[in-house]
Amino acid sequence: MKNFIPLLSGAFTALADLLLPRRCLVCGRVLGRWEDHLCIYCREDFPFAHFSSRVHNPMADSLNAMLEALSPEGFHGPYIYATALFLYHSENRFGNVSRVLKYGGNIRAGRYFGAALGREIASSGHLADVDLVVPVPLHPLRRLRRGYNQAEVIAGTVARETGAGLCVRALRRRRRTSTQTRLGAAERVGNVSGAFAPSGYFKRLIMNDFPYSHILVVDDVSTTGATLAACVKALSSILPSGVRVSVATLGCVYR
Numbered sequence: 478m479k480n481f482i483p484l485l486s487g488a489f490t491a492l493a494d495l496l497l498p499r500r501c502l503v504c505g506r507v508l509g510r511w512e513d514h515l516c517i518y519c520r521e522d523f524p525f526a527h528f529s530s531r532v533h534n535p536m537a538d539s540l541n542a543m544l545e546a547l548s549p550e551g552f553h554g555p556y557i558y559a560t561a562l563f564l565y566h567s568e569n570r571f572g573n574v575s576r577v578l579k580y581g582g583n584i585r586a587g588r589y590f591g592a593a594l595g596r597e598i599a600s601s602g603h604l605a606d607v608d609l610v611v612p613v614p615l616h617p618l619r620r621l622r623r624g625y626n627q628a629e630v631i632a633g634t635v636a637r638e639t640g641a642g643l644c645v646r647a648l649r650r651r652r653r654t655s656t657q658t659r660l661g662a663a664e665r666v667g668n669v670s671g672a673f674a675p676s677g678y679f680k681r682l683i684m685n686d687f688p689y690s691h692i693l694v695v696d697d698v699s700t701t702g703a704t705l706a707a708c709v710k711a712l713s714s715i716l717p718s719g720v721r722v723s724v725a726t727l728g729c730v731y732r
């Protein structure tokens with residue numbers, strides 16, 4: 478019977494593909510049974526960022542600059558590590574890989590690409606020791622309307638791939654920020670500054686013998702780094718010294 482299971486699952490995929498063809502997230506081409514989410518051509522062109530092998534990369538540099546901007550007195554923590562699975566331009570078709578999770582409810586795709594990000598982190602020289610993953614929270618009203626938090630989907634998969642713990646309630650959104658899509662870099666900093674705070678639950682966890690040494694804040698996309706910087710700042714304000722905070726996203730927008 479065991480030998481029949483892959484055959485049956487292949488037959489179901491073939492039948493499902495016939496009834497409702499799966500399409501490439503990037504170019505829309507109908508996918509073959511052997512293809513997952515991307516066609517072979519878009520897979521070949523996939524713009525991997527390769528940031529997980531470099532401590533200093535454009536995403537990390539811009540995030541650390543953003544932290545300075547958010548802290549008039551200067552940010553005194555260590556240099557923050559940052560990585561993303563792929564790079565894309567705002568007009569670029571690869572942005573759809575993260576958009577289908579955020580706006581299209583394609584949680585399967587979120588887990589698929591989240592797992593690829595998790596595997597990169599697990600084999601990174603400076604990120605492999607991450608032991609707690611924290612998603613960027615959505616405002617409760619927005620989460621209710623969407624039915625899920627896309628950052629949580631990715632964070633859960635990254636935690637599984639790296640063997641780290643997952644804490645979805647570490648941060649809370651203090652206020653609802655207006656959508657950032659049309660804001661410039663400086664406006665985004667103002668928009669999210671102070672929007673996040675450590676939750677009461679996380680504060681209690683810290684007071685009771687905190688066992689973690691490297692926290693990874695996870696989001697779907699980094700555009701200017703303003704949201705991630707605000708989350709890092711909120712966590713750093715209460716973490717015991719010696720606990721490092723890093724960040725990871727699926728996509729990173731370049732301009």
Ligand SMILES: [Zn+2]
Pocket residue numbers: 501502503504505506515516517518519520
């Ligand atoms: Zn394609």
